[in-house]
Amino acid sequence: MKKTVFVFGALIVALLTLFQLSKYSITTGNLGIEFAIAAIALIFFFIGIYINKKSLHKKQAQIPIGEIDEDKISELGISKREYEILIKISEGLSNKEIASQLFVSESTIKTHISNLFPKLDAKRRTQAIQRAKEMRIIP
Amino acid sequence: MKKTVFVFGALIVALLTLFQLSKYSITTGNLGIEFAIAAIALIFFFIGIYINKKSLHKKQAQIPIGEIDEDKISELGISKREYEILIKISEGLSNKEIASQLFVSESTIKTHISNLFPKLDAKRRTQAIQRAKEMRIIP
């Protein structure tokens, strides 16, 4: 915001300076009038580019694509551990691999998964991945 | 492309016209000099915006995020049918469901999958999804 004010201030000053300069060049003789006009044109050309770029950047920041919906997770009643396992599933790991990575037994993973699937309305782990992605609860 | 040429042509004409106009206003008396300069400034301002917008749109079209790498598919030696089944897998379908959707037996699906996994360097269908996504061969 401060930057914007500074830039606009500088531009206004530059504009006024150019106005005065162009007027001066007219009174002393119209030798540099083309240059003055060209300079003004160029400056405003870049102002246009700058402003447009800024507004577009703002737009991009407003709509982030790969955002995870944390509210949705708690809304579905998914616990921390269940979510952790969901991520591992989406990474293509087997129950055994998840179990060893989290230092628990495979039975525990199976239990968690069995509790997780109804919450995601899924019957298979592949379906769970698909559902979780379209709900934007995993990247 | 035609549009671009037309726009730029129009802009050059407008620019020259303004140059002449500004010169004329100086010789007849500098009443409208500020207006002329302001007009030039304004026009180039919008030119800047227009060009910037165009270049950014181009940029977005050049780098689409969810692009599938078709070359990679043939590079890995994945056939049409195998790819078709890969898509179904990523949609969370079971072998039985895929079989009925494609009007073939479950055995066929299993055979295709068994041939597909080595090509993707995957051991499980979830891993196949993960690998296929990071290779950008599925959306």
Add this chain to the structure above:
DNA sequence: TGAGGACTCATACTAAAGTACCAAAACCAC
């Protein structure tokens, strides 16, 4: 025309995945 690739299907098997039910710690809140 025949060799090779793609698609199909089957059997038989092993290995995961998933369900159901139970139960004991552990943790958190009231």
Add this chain to the structure above:
DNA sequence: GTGGTTTTGGTACTTTAGTATGAGTCCTCA
């Protein structure tokens, strides 16, 4: 500290997934 949730783990079972092997059909391209 009592009650609810989470996390953990087990047994027993069914279902799905995946492998291995073999074989028939179809199509294409040399």
